[in-house]
Amino acid sequence: MKIRVLYFAWLRERIGLGREEVETEARTVADLVAELRAREARYDLAFSDLAAVRCALDQELVEFDTPLGQAREVAFFPPMTGG
Amino acid sequence: MKIRVLYFAWLRERIGLGREEVETEARTVADLVAELRAREARYDLAFSDLAAVRCALDQELVEFDTPLGQAREVAFFPPMTGG
Amino acid sequence: MTPRIVVTEDDFDLGSEADMLEQGPDTGAVVTFTGRVRDVAGGLRHMVIEHYPGMTERALTDMATQAATRWPLSGVTIIHRHGTLAPGQRIMMVGTASRHREAAFEAASFLMDYLKSRAPFWKKEVTGDGADWVAARDSDEDALDRWRS
C-alpha cells in the first residue's frame, strides 16, 4: 500500500523533508518506523528515541502499535508545545 | 462617644436612611445594635435576623462581638453580592 | 506590582485592559473574567448595584495584594461598576498577568471568589413585578474554603 508520511518540527529537520509518499507492507505504525529506520542514517537518527516521538494516523493521535489499516496519512512529530 | 453609622441595600431601605451620627456608650457592635433596635420599630425590624446582617468597623469586616474601641464608622449591610 | 482598581459607573474596554496587563517582558499569560447582566425569568428591566465607597476600594486592593502574595503576578486589574445597568451590559472584570498559565488562572479564580462575597457590593434586580435584592448564594461562601490553607 501507499501512504503519505508527514514529519514536523525537529523530525522534519533531521530527516530533511516534510512529507513523502511511502510504499509499504508494514502492518503497524511501529513496523513502518522500523522500515524507515532501515533506509538511511538520517531516519535512524530521527527515530532513535521513540519516547520523544508522537504519531497520528489520519490526523488522530495513536500509539505505535496501532495497525495502519486503510490509513492514508501518518505523521511523526515531537511532543506538542502549543499554547 | 459619637460614631457614624451606615446602612446599605435592604437595611438602608428598611431603616429609611443611609447614614446617621449616633451618640452611644455601647461597648461592642452587638451592644450598638441592641441600642438601635430599642429605638424604633423600623430598626428592630431591620435587625430582627442578625444572621442576615454583616458589619464593618472602619471599613473592615468584623464580627458582632467586636469592641467599638475608637472606631469612627460602623456599617451594616446584607451579605455581599458583587461580581 | 501595583494593582489597577477601578470602581465606576462607566463601562470599560476589555481589549485595552488586557493590553495593559500584557505589558512587561516576562508576562506570558493573561486571564480575564468578565461578568455581565443576565436576563432573569420574568424579564429583567435593569439591575442596580450599590456599593460602600471607601471600603470597596480598600477591599479590592486588599484582595489584589493577597493574590500577589500567593501567586507570582506581574499585573492585577479589578474593575467593578455600580449604578443602573441594563441586561447585556458588563458589570465587572478581573484580569491577572503572570509568567505561567496556572498562576494567572488560579489568581483570577481566587479574586472572583473573594469579590463575590467579600467586596461590599449589593445587586438589586428590577423586573415588571417589582424590585428585589439578590440573595447571596451559599455556594459563593463555600467557594472560599478552597483558598484557606
Add this chain to the structure above:
Amino acid sequence: MTPRIVVTEDDFDLGSEADMLEQGPDTGAVVTFTGRVRDVAGGLRHMVIEHYPGMTERALTDMATQAATRWPLSGVTIIHRHGTLAPGQRIMMVGTASRHREAAFEAASFLMDYLKSRAPFWKKEVTGDGADWVAARDSDEDALDRWRS
C-alpha cells in the same frame, strides 16, 4: 453552540472576540486566556510556530466539543497563531462563555491544558546563540490528569 476555531498567521483582537462571546441573554460570565511570547534568557529574537494543517483544526474543534459536553457553555473560541512571532506578540487565546463563573473558568483551564499537549503545534525559539525547539514540560502532561474521571 458552534465553537469558533481560528488557526492563522494574523494577530487577533481580544476585545472583539470577548464581545462575540458575551452575546446571548443567558451569558453571565466570560473567561479569556491570552498567551504571549515572553523574552527568554539569552535574548529571544523571535519564535517560530509550526503546526499540522488539517489535524490542528480537528484537534481544536474536538477539544471545544469535549468542553461543551462537560460544562454548560454558550460559547467557545480558540485562536492560535503560527509562523514567526516577536517577543511581546500574542500567540493564542481561548475564551469561554457560560451562565456561571465556575463553568467558564474550568472550561478555559481544561482547554488550555489540552491545547498545551494535545494540539499539534511546535515552538522554536531563535536567539543570538541559535535556534532550539521548545521541549514539552512534564508538568503540562501531568496537568491533564485532573480532567480524567
